[in-house]
Amino acid sequence: xxxxxxxxxxxxxxxxxxxxxxxxxxxxxxxxxxxxxxxxxxxxxxxxxxxxxxxxxxxxxxxxxxxxxxxxxxxxxxxxxxxxxxxxxxxxxxxxxxxxxxxxxxxxxxxxxxxxxxxxxxxxxxxxxxx
Amino acid sequence: xxxxxxxxxxxxxxxxxxxxxxxxxxxxxxxxxxxxxxxxxxxxxxxxxxxxxxxxxxxxxxxxxxxxxxxxxxxxxxxxxxxxxxxxxxxxxxxxxxxxxxxxxxxxxxxxxxxxxxxxxxxxxxxxxxx
Amino acid sequence: xxxxxxxxxxxxxxxxxxxxxxxxxxxxxxxxxxxxxxxxxxxxxxxxxxxxxxxxxxxxxxxxxxxxxxxxxxxxxxxxxxxxxxxxxxxxxxxxxxxxxxxxxxxxxxxxxxxxxxxxxxxxxxxxxxx
Numbered sequence: 481x482x483x484x485x486x487x488x489x490x491x492x493x494x495x496x497x498x499x500x501x502x503x504x505x506x507x508x509x510x511x512x513x514x515x516x517x518x519x520x521x522x523x524x525x526x527x528x529x530x531x532x533x534x535x536x537x538x539x540x541x542x543x544x545x546x547x548x549x550x551x552x553x554x555x556x557x558x559x560x561x562x563x564x565x566x567x568x569x570x571x572x573x574x575x576x577x578x579x580x581x582x583x584x585x586x587x588x589x590x591x592x593x594x595x596x597x598x599x600x601x602x603x604x605x606x607x608x609x610x611x
Numbered sequence: 612x613x614x615x616x617x618x619x620x621x622x623x624x625x626x627x628x629x630x631x632x633x634x635x636x637x638x639x640x641x642x643x644x645x646x647x648x649x650x651x652x653x654x655x656x657x658x659x660x661x662x663x664x665x666x667x668x669x670x671x672x673x674x675x676x677x678x679x680x681x682x683x684x685x686x687x688x689x690x691x692x693x694x695x696x697x698x699x700x701x702x703x704x705x706x707x708x709x710x711x712x713x714x715x716x717x718x719x720x721x722x723x724x725x726x727x728x729x730x731x732x733x734x735x736x737x738x739x740x741x742x
Numbered sequence: 743x744x745x746x747x748x749x750x751x752x753x754x755x756x757x758x759x760x761x762x763x764x765x766x767x768x769x770x771x772x773x774x775x776x777x778x779x780x781x782x783x784x785x786x787x788x789x790x791x792x793x794x795x796x797x798x799x800x801x802x803x804x805x806x807x808x809x810x811x812x813x814x815x816x817x818x819x820x821x822x823x824x825x826x827x828x829x830x831x832x833x834x835x836x837x838x839x840x841x842x843x844x845x846x847x848x849x850x851x852x853x854x855x856x857x858x859x860x861x862x863x864x865x866x867x868x869x870x871x872x873x
Contacts, residue, residue, distance in 0.1 A: 481774075481841050512612075514647060514740055516776060516837050520848025522792040527699040530653040535686035536695045542686075543679065543696050548805065555797035555804075564798045565805050568789045572851075573837045575647050575704045577738045579612050584736065586651025589703075605846065607839045609776055609873050611740055643743075645778060645871055658830045661784040666817035667826045673817075674810065674827050706778050706835045708869045710743050715867065717782025720834075742871050 481607045488598035492545065492563075494527075494537040495593040497604060498585070501576070504606045505583045513610040515576045515583055520605060523563035523597035525570035531590030544569075544596075563596035570594055578608065612738045619729035623676060623694075625658075625668040626724040628735060629716070632707070635737045636714045644741040646707045646714055651736060654694035654728035656701035662721030675700075675727075694727035701725055709739065743869045750860035754807065754825075756789075756799040757855040759866060760847070763838070766868045767845045775872040777838045777845055782867060785825035785859035787832035793852030806831075806858075825858035832856055840870065 482504045486495055497517075505515050519526050530536040544566050554561035576591070577584050585591075593604055613635045617626055628648075636646050650657050661667040675697050685692035707722070708715050716722075724735055744766045748757055759779075767777050781788050792798040806828050816823035838853070839846050847853075855866055 481839055481846070514645075514738070514776075516839055518837070518839055518846075520846075520851060522790070522798070522848065522850050528653070528703050529695055529699050533687055533689075535688070536653070536692065539685045539687050539692040540696050540699055543692075547678070547809070554801045556795055556801050557797070558795075561798065561801040561805075564791055565802050568791050568802055568832055570699055571702060571833060571836070572790050574702070575649070575706060575837060577612055577647055577649055577736055579738075584612070584649075584651075586653065586734075588653050589651060603848075605839055607776070607841075609740065609871065645776075645869070659784070659834050660826055660830050664818055664820075666819070667784070667823065670816045670818050670823040671827050671830055674823075678809070701830055702833060705833070706780070706837060708743055708778055708780055708867055710869075715743070715780075715782075717784070717865075719784050720782060740871065 481605055484604040486593055486602045488595040491598055492541055493595050496590050497593050498590045501591055501606055502583050505578055508608040510578055510608045510610040511581050513578045515578055516607045517574050518605040519572040520603055523560050523567055525567045525572055525594040526574055527570050527592050528589050530588050532588055560597040566596045612736055615735040617724055617733045619726040619731055622729055623672055624726050627721050628724050629721045632722055632737055633714050636709055639739040641709055641739045641741040642712050644709045646709055647738045648705050649736040650703040651734055654691050654698055656698045656725040657705055658701050658723050659720050661719050663719055691728040697727045743867055746866040748855055748864045750857040750862055753860055754803055755857050758852050759855050760852045763853055763868055764845050767840055770870040772840055772870045772872040773843050775840045777840055778869045779836050780867040781834040782865055785822050785829055787829045787856040788836055789832050789854050790851050792850050794850055822859040828858045
């Protein structure tokens with residue numbers, strides 16, 4: 481298992497971690513198998529979406545912030561209930577297939593760390609299992 | 612890794628891909644392990660839900676279309692930001708357990724390809740890992 | 743594959759299943775690999791979120807119940823369309839990494855069975871794959 485460290489610089493934002501994950505897969509020696517990406521936080525998430533136009537990431541963030549506002553009638557006293565909700569909706573783990581020693585993604589797909597309660601120091605755990 | 616091809620015929624709709632995934636698992640020779648279903652698109656998704664009453668799929672689609680409309684104050688110029696948001700909310704990968712050479716699902720579960728920006732030619736990637 | 747049984751006592755609620763999953767992993771003999779958690783139901787889900795303040799789980803439930811009400815203009819006649827929608831949004835499968843014969847989670851993470859149409863008798867399937 482490899483640990484990637486990320487410093488986020490805003491309350492909410494997406495960070496492209498595709499290249500780092502490709503590097504872990506390339507160094508693993510696994511030819512065919514599965515790559516697991518896991519976020520060990522409860523106010524962040526991981527998602528796959530378009531890597532071409534950054535406006536797509538902004539539209540996803542704007543939608544989440546509009547429908548799940550930071551301020552609301554929440555019980556949790558830390559002021560980040562919206563971030564916990566967003567984390568469960570997008571999810572904290574995903575799988576990508578490894579073929580011919582490479583991560584296989586669609587043409588327009590990138591893998592994004594999703595910060596919802598930053599800025600913070602964050603971790604991403606990446607593991608690889610061969611067939 | 613096997614590739615399944617789907618032609619969708621509407622802007623948004625669910626296609627049952629359970630039988631095709633069962634067939635890949637059956638032909639793989641794997642007795643116990645894991646099946647990964649991965650959608651290599653950013654305006655589509657995969658979900659597991661009820662396979663008995665098609666109204667359930669319509670209710671999920673109606674809910675998504677009502678809460679995440681096609682037209683809105685989005686930045687992305689292609690007119691499909693809603694589809695990108697829906698893709699991240701439902702997700703593009705999932706896991707199913709393989710036991711005794713079969714996919715194990717609950718009684719009422721089917722696996723659905725979710726089109727949010729069709730009609731298009733789409734792909735589903737299916738891979739199998741034995742224990 | 744191990745099956746865990748849960749009796750839920752309300753229409754909607756979260757049940758912490760982290761200890762049971764840790765136990766399955768500990769008994770599996772797998773040192774490094776992957777644990778799959780799969781919910782074989784279409785009106786329930788599984789999520790990872792904060793294990794310290796139970797208000798976080800209540801905030802997630804309140805949000806879902808407010809935005810996806812039990813009563814609405816749904817087609818499905820069983821009166822639980824909201825539960826099917828919530829199931830697809832949170833998801834019915836997830837992965838956790840196994841390292842040194844233990845499930846590795848973030849400090850504040852617990853794994854929760856999410857009931858959306860209880861009270862019912864429910865199942866959770868847990869499987870483990872070594873590297």
